[in-house]
Amino acid sequence: MKKNISFLKKPILIFLMGPTCSGKTKLAIDLSRHFPMEIISVDSGLIYKEINIGTAKPTIKELSQVPHHLINIKDPNEYYSAGEFRRDALKKIKEILEVGKVPVLVGGTMLYFNVLNKGIAVLPSANNEVRNFLLKKTKRFGYKYLHNFLKLVDPDLSFRLHPNDIQRILRGLEVFLLTGRKISELQKSTISNFPYEVIQFSIFFSKKKELKQRIKLRLNHMMELGFENEVRNLFLRKNLNINSPAIRRIGYYQMWSYIEGKITYKDMIEKIMFATYQLAKHQITWLKKWKNLHWIDNFDQNLSINKILDVFHIKNFF
The missing domain is CATH 3.40.50.300 (P-loop containing nucleotide triphosphate hydrolases)
Known part of the structure; x- marks a missing residue:
């Protein structure tokens, strides 16, 4: 029983x-x-x-x-x-x-x-100014630029994201540029x-x-x-x-x-x-x-x- x-x-x-x-x-x-x-x-x-x-x-x-x-x-x-x-x-x-x-x-x-x-961590809200800045860089250098940039500022996140996952790569870079900190660091203090x-x-x-x-x-x-x-x-x-x-x-x-x-x-x-x-x-x-x-x-x-x-x-x- x-x-x-x-x-x-x-x-x-x-x-x-x-x-x-x-x-x-x-x-x-x-x-x-x-x-x-x-x-x-x-x-x-x-x-x-x-x-x-x-x-x-x-x-x-x-x-x-x-x-x-x-x-x-x-x-x-x-x-x-x-x-x-x-x-x-x-x-x-x-x-x-x-x-x-x-x-x-x-x-x-x-x-x-x-x-x-x-x-999930408490992260800053989306910022169109930062997002547009990154997209302009992308138009000039191509989408590989974004993933390579992320490798430099947040290697842990870049490993977890596929190079074609532009939405989340942009978000990772956006958070770094807004806070000066990696998403992988901020996520250690998650709610x-x-x-x-x-x-x-x-x-x-x-x-x-x-x-x-x-x-x-x-x-x-x-x-x-x-x-x-x-x-x-x-x-x-x-x-x-x-x-x-x-x-x-x-x-x-x-x-x-x-x-x-x-x-x-x-x-x-x-x-x-x-x-x-x-x-x-x-x-x-x-x-x-x-x-x-x-x-x-x-x-x-x-x-x-x-x-x-x-x-x-x-x-x-x-």
């Missing part, structure tokens, strides 16, 4: 993490058949409306199988900070628990997982209020070649689904450009450059492949440093589900 100690326990929720193309969404949906749960997306791409094929957004059928949250909440030209994510995710977690379900947070945006679990017990899982690839193969298959599938037409429709919007938050994402940036005639079709495909693989490697590096993580092999879906269920039931019992 299960011990009646629920009044002593923190509510339990699940983190399901993993690199891009690892099958997180499918695993989460399959998991929903085993206990009442709802999914909170932890993906900085899925927040955007009209950004579907290139982010492998869950299909209408998948969305109907289990409730999803924090998907399609922003226009492609709107910024969405890690602080906003934390606020929205905490609200959704509370709502899901109140109806007696388990929140399962699924995605590969490691920064979001980090600020949710560990808290944290996360009253939940988290069971953390991450998918990994036991066969290294499979990651590249998955990336290639996903890109082929994206093109078959009409990824180019999706981006061309975005291209027609007068309020979007290559520097818009959603367009800076891997896949969209390269396709936009191709549509503008800046690169060839072959170059576009190769650049998407390379950038996606670099992102996956970056995610894997971060996950290897994550504490209290249960690793699950994507090679065997049933084995992965059984492992999640075993750990979940043990935690629920004690």
Whole structure:
């Protein structure tokens, strides 16, 4: 018989993490058949409306199988900070628990997982003057300038951010220029209020070649689904450009450059492949440093589900 100690326990929720193309969404949906749960997306791409094929957004059928949250909440030209994510995710977690379900947070945006679990620092508000100064420098020297600048002033943050993550690179530089301090220093004095017990899982690839193969298959599938037409429709919007938050994402940036005639079709495909693989490697590096993580092999879906269920039931019992 299960011990009646629920009044002593923190509510339990699940983190399901993993690199891009690892099958997180499918695993989460399959998991929903085993206990009442709802999914909170932890993906900085899925927040955007009209950004579907290139982010492998869950299909209408998948969305109907289990409730999803924090998907399609922003226009492609709107910024969405890690602080906003934390606020929205905490609200959704509370709502899901109140109806007696388990929140399962699924995605590969490691920064979001980090600020949710560990808290977030009190940082200065956005400053358009500083932001415009940095953007002018970018127009002159290119986007690599921003990441290289960040390496000089905040090496820890530059390591955690992909070079294409312009929004957060800009924010890191903005904070440094406004305060003279690194975000990584300011985050050591975070405001944290996360009253939940988290069971953390991450998918990994036991066969290294499979990651590249998955990336290639996903890109082929994206093109078959009409990824180019999706981006061309975005291209027609007068309020979007290559520097818009959603367009800076891997896949969209390269396709936009191709549509503008800046690169060839072959170059576009190769650049998407390379950038996606670099992102996956970056995610894997971060996950290897994550504490209290249960690793699950994507090679065997049933084995992965059984492992999640075993750990979940043990935690629920004690």
